Amino acid sequence: MGRSPCCDGEAGVKKGPWTPEEDKLLVDYIQEKGHGSWRRLPKLAGLNRCGKSCRLRWTNYLRPDIKRGRFTEDEEKLIIHLHSLLGNKWSSIATKLPGRTDNEIKNYWNTHLRKKLLGMGIDPVTHRPRTDLSLLAGLPGLLAAAGNFGGAGSATGAWDMHALRLQADAAKFQLLQGLVRALTTAAVPALAPGMDNLMAHLAASNGGQNGAGGVDQSMLLQQCQWDGMNNLPALTNSAPASGMHNISGMFDSFGAGDGLSSTELGCHGGASGSNVTVDAVAPPRPMVANDRDCNNNGGGGVSCEQTPASSPFDGLESLNLMDDLNTDGSWKDLLE
DNA sequence: AACCGAAGCAACCGCCCACGA
DNA sequence: ATCGTGGGCGGTTGCTTCGGT
CATH class of the missing domain: 1.10.10 (Arc Repressor Mutant, subunit A)
Incomplete structure (x- = not known):
């Protein structure tokens, strides 16, 4: 053999x-x-x-054409982008980085970039926001801020939610989504009051379009598909009007269903900077056949056989992620 | 100064495929 | 069709370096 x-x-x-x-x-x-x-x-x-x-x-x-020395920031971004498209095809990635070998890129990925993405709350395999509990470690500020909604004299919240919406780009928003899902599924009792308040505030600021009891089921289903989240409680129109079960749907509504324009979200077409280059918040990503979590296809949604010519999620891959990363792996200005 | 654990990275391993004889 | 060879590939190992105590 x-x-x-x-x-x-x-x-x-x-x-x-x-x-x-x-x-x-x-x-x-x-x-x-x-x-x-x-x-x-x-x-x-x-x-x-x-x-x-x-x-x-x-x-x-x-080989004389080998480029030694540290990877530049541009090279890092390119590797991350190519990895999101090609996976562990190190030789293919190496062809796009003159002077770098597949082995060198592979080692650099395993020792640096992988950890970097993890620190940013991004799954280095799927390049999607992580939804597991490890998210909790990197976002103490968010949790503290969430608690502000329940604080004395903060009936309207410590933040101007409109300002937040203007500033949050899609990637950060999805990171927030991941955190909330982690909280809801992990049922961290101590944090529940603060998150409830946060969600209630989001729902209120959403003008009630998809607010309490009105979660858009189809949107939520799609969200579950691209996220690989098959453990989200089923939502119906008769679901409780408040509480942790609605958090995910509220977030979806907040991001995609409230009529925010591309401009409001700081999105633009292909220019540089740390904004997202997709139109508004990235819509739910249809499953593709080679997705590792391709088995989460409950509810009659998009099937695994469907492979879109281009995924709306692809826009996230052009994020200048490193620009928004603090040295400790947390996001800069996530909730300012 | 010595020790120890973590991180980084060069090198190796084992499998696979393409191709020519 | 079969076999040997070259070489590509991803994963893993183990040595070296570095930083903390």
Whole structure:
């Protein structure tokens, strides 16, 4: 089954770190004669290495067009963007970053970017806002602020919700959604009063269009599909008019159903900056066949076989996410 | 100064596929 | 059709470095 490893049976072949002398032998040989057959190269070059090791050393480290040094911010953004499109296709990603190898990009992803995204509340696999409890760790300020709604003398809330709506771009808003879902599903009792107040305020500021008891079911269903959230309580028109069950729907209504214009949300078409380049808040993302959470297709919604030519969620991939990230991984100005 | 754990990264591993003999 | 070879690929390992105590 399959071919045997190239170095099997090659007794005495050296492994481990390459010495400068070995590097020089390899470089000198390739520059003079080309690599030719990698299997025969070690012997011809006077190296006690297997051919595969030589090839990897050359392609990942010794090649003259390799760019060493730290990744630039632009490179980081490009990697994140390409990863959202291609997944772990490191070689494909590497073709878009001249001088960088797939191995280098892969290592950088695993050691830096992955953690960075996690710190931002973004799932590094799906590139969607995380909905698990770990969100709680990064947003203490949000929780404190949520509590302000229930504070003395804050009947209208500590924030101007309209100002919040103007400032919140879609990604941040979805992060907020994720947090609320985490809270609702985790049922953190101590935080419930503050979040209830927050939700009530959102509903009030929403002009009652989809407010208490009027959650748009179809929208919520779609939201559940793209979010992979199959544990959200089913909502009906007879559902309780208030309480944690309506939180998710209220957020959806707040973001997508209240008539906010692209301008209001700071959205624009393709310009630079930290705003979203999709029209208004990104609508629910239809499932695609290769989504890992593709099994969350309850309720007769979009099927997994449907693969849209372009996903409205794709706009989020062009976010200048790093611009909005504090050194501790929290969002800048999330709720100012 | 010594120790220790975490982080970073080069290198390796094992599987796969394409291609030519 | 089969086999050997080259080489691409993603995942993993283990060594080195760094920072904290």
